[in-house]
Amino acid sequence: MTSPKASSTSTWTAACALGGMVFAAAWLGIWGRPIGFLSAIWPANALLLGLLLHKPEWVRPGSAVGVAIGYISADLITGSRPEVAVLLSLANMAGVGAAWALMHKQAGATLFMQRQSSALLLFIGAGLGALTSAAIGGPVLTASFNTPPLQAFSMWFGGEWLNYMIFLPMILGWPTRKLRGPASDQLHPLLRAMPVLAVIALELISYWLGGPGALAFSLPALLWCALSYRIFTLTVITAALCLSKMAAISLGEFDFTPAHFLETVSFRMGLSMLVLGPLAVAGSHMARTELMRQLRHAVNHDFLTDMLARGAFLKQGQRILERCRHDHQSVAIFMLDLDHFKQVNDRYGHAGGDQLLRSFSHTLTQVLRGQDIVGRMGGEEFAVVLPHVDSKTALEIAERINQATRELRVPSGDKIITATVSIGLVHIAKPGEHQDLGMLLQHADQALYDAKAAGRDRVEARLW
Structure with missing residues (x-):
C-alpha cells in the first residue's frame, strides 16, 4: 500500500x-x-x-x-x-x-x-x-x-x-x-x-x-x-x-x-x-x-512447454553440429526422460502431468547455458544440444539437471508432485563428417536406455 x-x-x-x-x-x-x-x-x-x-x-x-x-x-x-x-x-x-x-x-x-x-x-x-x-x-x-x-x-x-x-x-x-x-x-x-x-x-x-x-x-x-x-x-x-x-x-x-x-x-x-x-x-x-x-x-515450439518442437530442434541442432564441426569444437547431446511419468498421469491426472512437464522445462532452461538448445521430442522425452562444451562440464550440467529435478515440488490440488529424470549423454570431442544429429541422438537414446536399466535417476555417458 x-x-x-x-x-x-x-x-x-x-x-x-x-x-x-x-x-x-x-x-x-x-x-x-x-x-x-x-x-x-x-x-x-x-x-x-x-x-x-x-x-x-x-x-x-x-x-x-x-x-x-x-x-x-x-x-x-x-x-x-x-x-x-x-x-x-x-x-x-x-x-x-x-x-x-x-x-x-x-x-x-x-x-x-x-x-x-x-x-x-x-x-x-x-x-x-x-x-x-x-x-x-x-x-x-x-x-x-x-x-x-x-x-x-x-x-x-x-x-x-x-x-x-x-x-x-x-x-x-x-x-x-x-x-x-x-x-x-x-x-x-x-x-x-x-x-x-x-x-x-x-x-x-x-x-x-x-x-x-x-x-x-x-x-x-x-x-x-x-x-x-x-x-x-x-x-x-x-x-x-x-x-x-x-x-x-x-x-x-x-x-x-x-x-x-x-x-x-x-x-x-x-x-x-x-x-x-x-x-x-x-x-x-x-x-x-x-x-x-x-x-x-x-510452429517451431511445443504448445505446452514452449520448448522447441521436434522438427525445429532437429534443424537447429544440425546447424549447431555443423558449426562445431567447422570450428573443430566439441559438442554434447542429451536425451532425457522423466521417470515413471505414466504413474504421475495415473495418480494426479493429465493436468498434473502437464504441470510437471512445464515445471521440468522451466528447470531445464535455468540449468542450461544460453547457447544450448532444448526440444521436446514427444511425451515426457526431451533432447538437448550443448555446443562448445568439454566432457567434464557436460557431465556436471547433466548432474545438475538430475539434482534440480529431484528438488522439484509441483503443486497439484492439495498434493505435491515430485519427479526424477534419467539422462543419456553423448560427448564428441571432434565431430566427424559421418556424424549427423540423428545418429548422435540414437546413441544418446541408447545411453538413456542404459540409465533406466541401471535404476533410473542417473546419467549414462558415451565419451568419444
Whole structure:
C-alpha cells in the first residue's frame, strides 16, 4: 500500500514535470507565432497528451493545477492579458482532456502505434481534441484578435489537428518497449538510408516544380519508409517533413494568419492527411510482422512447454553440429526422460502431468547455458544440444539437471508432485563428417536406455 507521503511526492513530481514541460513547449510556440495571431507550431498539447497516455497515473487534480500554471505563465510572460491567458489555457486543457478520454482506454498496442487501427485512433483522437479546443478557443480569438467566428474556429481547428498529427505520433511511438525492428535493420547503412533519401529528393523536386500537387510528391517515399523503418523513426521523418513544408510555405506563398484563411486551412488539412497514410501502413505492417512472428513461434515450439518442437530442434541442432564441426569444437547431446511419468498421469491426472512437464522445462532452461538448445521430442522425452562444451562440464550440467529435478515440488490440488529424470549423454570431442544429429541422438537414446536399466535417476555417458 502506498503511503500518503509517497503519494504526495508523486503528485508533486507529476505536477512539476507536466507544468514545466507545458511552460517550455508553450513558450516556444508563442515565441514563433505570427504577429497578432495564434502560433503555427504548437507542440504543448500533443506533448501533454502523449505523456498522459504513457503515464495515466499522472492524471490527478494536482497535475491539472501544474499544467494550468504552465500554460498561463507562458502566456503572461509573452504579453497576453490575464483573462485571455486563462481562457486560452482552458481551451487547450479541454482539448487534451477530450482526446485523452477517448484514447486512454484503448489496448496498449493500438494506442502506441503498433496495430493497423493505431493511425485511425490517432486521427480521430487528434480531431476530437482539436474540435473541443477550437469550440472554446474560437470565441476567444474573435474577441481578442477581431477574427470572424468561422475563420477563428477553422484556423484553430486546422492548426491544432495538424500539430497533434506532427508531434503526438513521436510521443506514442517512443521506443519505451522492446520491439523487433524490420529486416532493413540488417542492411548496409547506405541501402537502409535509401527511403529517407528518396523523401528528401522528392521534396526538393516538389519545391522546384511547385503547383497544387506538390504537397503529395513525397507520399511514395513515405510509404517506403513505413515499410522499412521502425515506427518511431517514421514519426520523426513525418514530423520533419511537415515542419519543413510549413517553414517553406510561410517563407514563400503565405503566412498562417486569417489574411490567408482558406489557403491555411486547406494546407493544414492536406498535410494532416499526408501524415495519416504512412502511419496507417506502418501500423498495419507492424501488426502483420508480429502476427507472423507469433505464427513462426507456434510452429517451431511445443504448445505446452514452449520448448522447441521436434522438427525445429532437429534443424537447429544440425546447424549447431555443423558449426562445431567447422570450428573443430566439441559438442554434447542429451536425451532425457522423466521417470515413471505414466504413474504421475495415473495418480494426479493429465493436468498434473502437464504441470510437471512445464515445471521440468522451466528447470531445464535455468540449468542450461544460453547457447544450448532444448526440444521436446514427444511425451515426457526431451533432447538437448550443448555446443562448445568439454566432457567434464557436460557431465556436471547433466548432474545438475538430475539434482534440480529431484528438488522439484509441483503443486497439484492439495498434493505435491515430485519427479526424477534419467539422462543419456553423448560427448564428441571432434565431430566427424559421418556424424549427423540423428545418429548422435540414437546413441544418446541408447545411453538413456542404459540409465533406466541401471535404476533410473542417473546419467549414462558415451565419451568419444
